[in-house]
Amino acid sequence: MMSGAAQSLFAALFPSECRICNAPLANLSRLPVCTECLGRIVPVPDTQCGVCAAVLPPGYPFGPEGAVCGQCRADLPSFDRAVCFGPYSDTLRELIHLLKYRHVRPAANLLGRYVARAARALPFGGRVMVVPVPLHKSKWRERTFNQAELIAWAAMRDLGAQCATAFQVRADVLVRRHATVSQVGMSREQRKNNLRGAFAVSGHADVRGAEILLVDDVLTTGATVSECARVLRIAGADKIWVATAARAVQDSVAAASYSQADSGEGTSPEWNTSEQVGGVPVQAGARGTSI
Numbered sequence: 001m002m003s004g005a006a007q008s009l010f011a012a013l014f015p016s017e018c019r020i021c022n023a024p025l026a027n028l029s030r031l032p033v034c035t036e037c038l039g040r041i042v043p044v045p046d047t048q049c050g051v052c053a054a055v056l057p058p059g060y061p062f063g064p065e066g067a068v069c070g071q072c073r074a075d076l077p078s079f080d081r082a083v084c085f086g087p088y089s090d091t092l093r094e095l096i097h098l099l100k101y102r103h104v105r106p107a108a109n110l111l112g113r114y115v116a117r118a119a120r121a122l123p124f125g126g127r128v129m130v131v132p133v134p135l136h137k138s139k140w141r142e143r144t145f146n147q148a149e150l151i152a153w154a155a156m157r158d159l160g161a162q163c164a165t166a167f168q169v170r171a172d173v174l175v176r177r178h179a180t181v182s183q184v185g186m187s188r189e190q191r192k193n194n195l196r197g198a199f200a201v202s203g204h205a206d207v208r209g210a211e212i213l214l215v216d217d218v219l220t221t222g223a224t225v226s227e228c229a230r231v232l233r234i235a236g237a238d239k240i241w242v243a244t245a246a247r248a249v250q251d252s253v254a255a256a257s258y259s260q261a262d263s264g265e266g267t268s269p270e271w272n273t274s275e276q277v278g279g280v281p282v283q284a285g286a287r288g289t290s291i
């Protein structure tokens with residue numbers, strides 16, 4: 001049992017209510033979220049695009065290589081494959097918001113664990129650079145941390161304990177040169193052009209022949225990670241994987257783009273209601289596809 005002084009010190013340091021549902025917290029934890037809320041976080045369905053992890057509608061054709069969404073068939077992203085743990089909705093979205101907007105840093109440990117769980121599906125080689133998607137320095141000054149970097153460190157600790165691969169977090173590899181311009185209302189092509197030049201490989205980083213795991217909190221349309229992968233590829237990277245804690249699906253894509261204004265992945269309502277993706281007619285469930 002804690003002494004009265006220890007109890008009050010603990011109460012001062014840690015909130016006693018779940019930051020998501022306000023229920024009293026029964027257990028002492030650095031993460032102020034109750035077990036009921038955490039229990040509601042579930043993985044994305046298995047019916048995903050084998051390239052960009054977009055959730056596909058039931059009945060979507062699976063070939064011998066798995067399923068590939070219409071958008072990836074029309075225009076392959078610059079990364080080899082993306083994996084994501086859960087849908088960007090409900091408690092998982094709340095957890096990401098706690099980290100990014102309310103600075104509840106212990107949430108990064110759990111989000112990193114989710115990233116590691118998703119990344120276990122990737123065929124890693126012997127050495128992997130874990131590269132967080134960078135923030136522009138103006139955003140970094142405002143937030144004082146890069147959530148993708150905190151998640152990357154936590155993911156690396158988990159992955160390193162489970163795989164023979166040597167993982168090294170390299171937050172110095174990519175730099176974000178432009179502050180974000182809102183992409184709401186832009187077409188897919190405009191969005192791609194808007195991101196051109198937003199990222200660069202820093203001068204001292206040698207990624208020639210490297211195997212890279214790009215890490216971010218959420219994958220919305222995939223435009224941001226694809227642009228990161230493009231510059232890494234030009235700089236000589238060999239394999240480029242992407243792992244995120246959450247994947248925007250269906251209607252949450254639009255919501256994600258608005259709450260995600262700082263990620264540069266804004267999507268327009270038009271994007272979400274387009275009748276065709278990459279020239280292939282899709283059902284509602286397939287609209288959370290990547291660029």
Ligand SMILES: [Zn+2]
Nearest residue numbers: 018021034037
């Ligand atoms: Zn709760």
Ligand SMILES: [Zn+2]
Nearest residue numbers: 049052069072
């Ligand atoms: Zn895809």
